[in-house]
Amino acid sequence: MSYNLLKGKKGIVFGALDSNSIAWKTAQRCYAEGAQLVLTNAPVALRMGEINKLAEECGNAPVIGADVTSNEDLTNLINQSREHLGGNLDFVLHSVGMSLNVRKNKAYTDLNYDFQHKSFDISAMSLHRLCQCLYQADAMNEWGSIVALTYIAAQRVFPDYNEMADAKALLESVARSFGYHYGVKKHVRINTISQSPTRTTAGSGVKGFDGFINYAEKMSPLGNASADDCAAYTVSLFSDLTRMVTMQNLFHDGGFSFTGVTAEVIAQMEK
Amino acid sequence: MSYNLLKGKKGIVFGALDSNSIAWKTAQRCYAEGAQLVLTNAPVALRMGEINKLAEECGNAPVIGADVTSNEDLTNLINQSREHLGGNLDFVLHSVGMSLNVRKNKAYTDLNYDFQHKSFDISAMSLHRLCQCLYQADAMNEWGSIVALTYIAAQRVFPDYNEMADAKALLESVARSFGYHYGVKKHVRINTISQSPTRTTAGSGVKGFDGFINYAEKMSPLGNASADDCAAYTVSLFSDLTRMVTMQNLFHDGGFSFTGVTAEVIAQMEK
Amino acid sequence: MSYNLLKGKKGIVFGALDSNSIAWKTAQRCYAEGAQLVLTNAPVALRMGEINKLAEECGNAPVIGADVTSNEDLTNLINQSREHLGGNLDFVLHSVGMSLNVRKNKAYTDLNYDFQHKSFDISAMSLHRLCQCLYQADAMNEWGSIVALTYIAAQRVFPDYNEMADAKALLESVARSFGYHYGVKKHVRINTISQSPTRTTAGSGVKGFDGFINYAEKMSPLGNASADDCAAYTVSLFSDLTRMVTMQNLFHDGGFSFTGVTAEVIAQMEK
Amino acid sequence: MSYNLLKGKKGIVFGALDSNSIAWKTAQRCYAEGAQLVLTNAPVALRMGEINKLAEECGNAPVIGADVTSNEDLTNLINQSREHLGGNLDFVLHSVGMSLNVRKNKAYTDLNYDFQHKSFDISAMSLHRLCQCLYQADAMNEWGSIVALTYIAAQRVFPDYNEMADAKALLESVARSFGYHYGVKKHVRINTISQSPTRTTAGSGVKGFDGFINYAEKMSPLGNASADDCAAYTVSLFSDLTRMVTMQNLFHDGGFSFTGVTAEVIAQMEK
Secondary structure (H helix, E strand, O other), X not given: OOOOOOOOOEEEEEOOOOOOOHHHHHHHHHHHOOOEEEEEEOHHHHOOOOHHHHHHHOOOOOEEEOOOOOHHHHHHHHHXXXXXXXXXXXXXXXXXXXXXXXXXXXXXXXXOXXXXXXXXXXXXXXXXXXXXXXXXXXXXXXXXXXXXXXXXHHOOEOHHHOHHHHHHHHHHHHHHHHHHHHHHHHOOEEEEEEEOOOOOHHHHOOOOHXXXXXXXXXXXXXOOOOHHHHHHHHHHHHOHHHOOOOOOEEEEOOOHHHEXXXXXXXXXXXX | OOOOOOOOOEEEEEOOOOOOOHHHHHHHHHHHOOOEEEEEEOHHHHOOOOHHHHHHHOOOOOEEEOOOOOHHHHHHHHHHHHHHHOOOEEXXXXXXXXXXXXHOOOOHHHOOHHHHHHHHHHHHHHHHHHHHHHHHOOOEEEEEEEEEEEOHHHOOEOHHHOHHHHHHHHHHHHHHHHHHHHHHHHOOEEEEEEEOOOOOHHHHOOOOXXXXXXXXXXXXXXXXXXXXXXXXXXXXXXXXXXXXXXXXXXXXXXXXXHEOOOHHHHHHHOO | OOOOOOOOOEEEEEOOOOOOOHHHHHHHHHHHOOOEEEEEEOHHHHOOOOHHHHHHHOOOOOEEEOOOOOHHHHHHHHHXXXXXXXOOEEEEEEOOOOOHHHHOOOOHHHOOHHHHHHHHXXXXXXXHHHHHHHHHOOOEEEEEEEEEEXXXXXXXXXXXXXXXXXXXXXXXXXXXXHHHHHHHHHOOEEEEEEEOOOOOHHHHOOOOHHHHHHHHHHOOOOOOOOHHHXXXXXXXXXXXXXXXXXXXXXXXXXXXXXXXXXXXXXXXXXX | OOOOOOOOOEEEEEOOOOOOOHHHHHHHHHHHOOOEEEEEEOHHHHOOOOHHHHHHHOXXXXXXXXXXXXXXXXXXXXXXXXXXXXXXXXXXXXXXXXXXXXXXXXXXXXOOHHHHHHHHHHHHHHHHHHHHHHHHOOOEEEEEEEEEEEOHHHOOEOHHHOOHHHHHHHHHHHHHHHHHHHHHHHOOEEEEEEEOOOOOHHHHOOOOXXXXXXXXXXXXXXXXXXXXXXXHHHHHHHXXXXXXXXXXXXXXXOOHHHEOOOHHHHHHHOO
16 A cells, blocks of 8 residues: 655665564555665674565665764765765664663673663664764755654663663654754754564564563553554654654554553453 | 545544634645545534535535534534444544633633633543543444644643643543543544644634744744644544554644753843 | 651641541651641541541641632631631642542443532642632742642553543643742742552542552552652652752652563563 | 751762852751761862862761772772761762763764763763662662752753753663662662752853853743752652652752743743
8 A cells, every 4th residue: 555655755764674674664665655765774784685675675775784883884875875866865764773781681780881882872872873974964855854763661661671771762862852953954853753562583582572562562552563553653754744743752552651551461460 | 735645534523613723724634635524613613604615625524513512412423424424433633622711811820610610621521522422332443543632731831821731631631541441442542732832713812822922933943833734744643654653642843842942042031 | 757847837738538548647747747737628528537536646736627629618728727827838738539430430431521520620620729729818838838649640541540540630730830820929839749559548449459559569669659658758848858849740659650561560461 | 957867877979079069069968967978079070179178067078089980980989988987878969970072062963972972971871880889789778869960951952951961861761770670679769850950160161051041040930949959859869758759850940840931931032
């Protein structure tokens, strides 16, 4: 199905690892809605090669590797994208996150601060770098839209989420702060989508993920939002229907965020 | 412009007083997006007759008067709408509000409680009544969408907004509470849009409105959102792009809600 | 234990039904901290007679009945209190709430609106009435403190809490709105305390209360806050230590409000 | 004035630069309330020598230098403090912040990321390091209290606050996350106080500070909270009156945080 919502729009999608990725689904949906795309991911992720299938599906979109902690890589990505797309950008999806302390099984009360710095650099400061590179290169069109994916652990503690909670809080703050400056300068809007826990390849690695996704499902009046749902919602934020929405953290979670408890969870507690 | 986002969808729009109304613009935009509509307003407002122009524009949509404080009127509206539209509803816009204490120039520290009760009944409890009538008549389709318009005075004090701040806080709470129940039962989602101050016929009557709308403009990185912008955003919330968004209060305000101060306001403070 | 935190201060405590009441514990603690008190409750509650024991303990504090939905009763209470206490008031505790629809077993999707109006009048608008009567009688001292008790259902849905969620959202909005006006006029501060579910005589009546309080206990890193804890916290808000805190909703809940899930709850979900 | 609120309690106060510092006032007030103290600051700040006056006033409290970005320094500080105080700690004040990009006049849209990393390390991650060192050394008593100072720029954009907004958002997230773990383990509570802009030696250096503090004063129903007010409020959070308050960000700002606009600001806008 397509509404041509993004007809004539050009954008970059970060983070399409494989067909479970939210970014993968979003790229497909953006293309279906008429957008022209550039795909990017970390060089190490590109080596897996899956993204080339997606690129084909999306009108032979170029795949350009970029380390999100490198200004040079981001600048190169932006320059090549403009060249390929024949102009400035209308939208960017930031779907990037990685926790070294989680990978290394370090508890939140026993963090390695070098790991933490890298986790933040990749997961949160990367949004600032990206925005700063776009801003300084004047690479976004007026009323462009930047979306980053986040999680409600930025507001409330989910213990296994570990340092990524702090990374997401930082990411959301960057979205607000840069949203102000880019809004004033060029009407570019920046928002974060706070998505239900999603069974992606990245998410599945987290300890206790199954118990947790099951809890979220029972705590959400509409159930958990899927990667496909998230792709559709992201398209709405890239479209002209939402031009005055900026600096917001938007919960896309079937109502989880404003549910204190459900009858289903109480029933489980009484077992 | 149209994307056919609401093709095949049926809905009711409350509160289109005249061509400045957000509800007016929303009805036009819904119709353009392929929806079938019923229009409604208070009987006294209908007597002005303007709404008939809108009805014509919208494919000769029926205009059915309803007092939002009357279960009978709301039930009648729902029944007639289903008959006319040939089925259940996919969306409803609640754009209803009126403050008797403001009209009568009563200060917030000198409220008349009978007036207040009426203000709340019209402006906030009407959303509950509407949802309850829809729920009991099982009149919404699965994954239907209900949107009510609100204002940030529900979160922060704007002194001239008076008792309407409390009415809006109540309205937003009703949206959350009923959103839970309707979500669990039938995947119907309920959200509020917290809109920039808008120069409608209703809004313009408020004391100090000009100073205030000017302040909001200077405090919003993208400027104030217009009634047309709001219509477009509402369409996105009625569409299938946002099916997992529920129980949310969504700021549609050019960034006002997350701006502490702007350079422009500081400059003005230093005069 | 006493710190003399309220030495020389005068106040009114609403809602001490019996020795399980938060208001009862608060009155005891205020008296222990050196305050002079007046006690009040609804005439029907006074007839139970328990409050007289509390009055004795609190230096033979006068007990003055007042229907919180009556301006006359509130004005009479204020006048008698000033006379008895020999001056204006420094603090007031509003601990008042009652849901007719809950009592009558009406579901949230099947509310009786006359009941609802009464529930709101007693549980939420009573704070406005009280503040308005105090304001118009100029009965508070400079830097006085008004506290009302609320619950997190004002922010997130707990289905069995029913219409009281909306009443609490309204109550919190009134605290903010009146807090602005009373702050500007006389530096009087108004805050709400959002307390853990507490096994009071009133609370225990609510359907599913046991399952619920157990869930809250498991979801709070420090466990649920007790009535005694709440009394101590309220004293801090009546004291001069917190003079610049106003218009806030303060969670007093062992961390429940910012906990997304605990290890204990996840373990229970996996059973 | 003293209530003996902290009699028998032992704590560390970070960040008392000179007599304008909030930490300075807090140390004085804690001592007056009966606490035993250790004072600390960065070695470079200690070289100014002013802190020795404060140490004398506070019963010859030891002054122990510590670089908050060094685990070794923090561990040494904790060990020496326990030795000097003869036992574990009941409270800690974290009043630490520094922005290299602000100092170097780098705009938010032109940040140097090495500077930023250092700013975050000093201003935000230092709270994590401190908590982690305390936790691993098991250096806090049951029901101890840790408070960090923050600013509302963590929620809303104040453009001149620059990268410190992101640092404060990160700091608040750390307080929540560590508050969960320390609460579950040992009932230690961790909160942040979001203080009015305060004319300290550190604060005064920020560009546009005068216009800004003036704006905050006009936007706060009670005016800006002073450093003395903040010291008193912090004492309440170290005391046993607030044992069930944790993982909260507490606005101490004369009502600024929940005020949308004041009559005074509107009047200024109309000039």
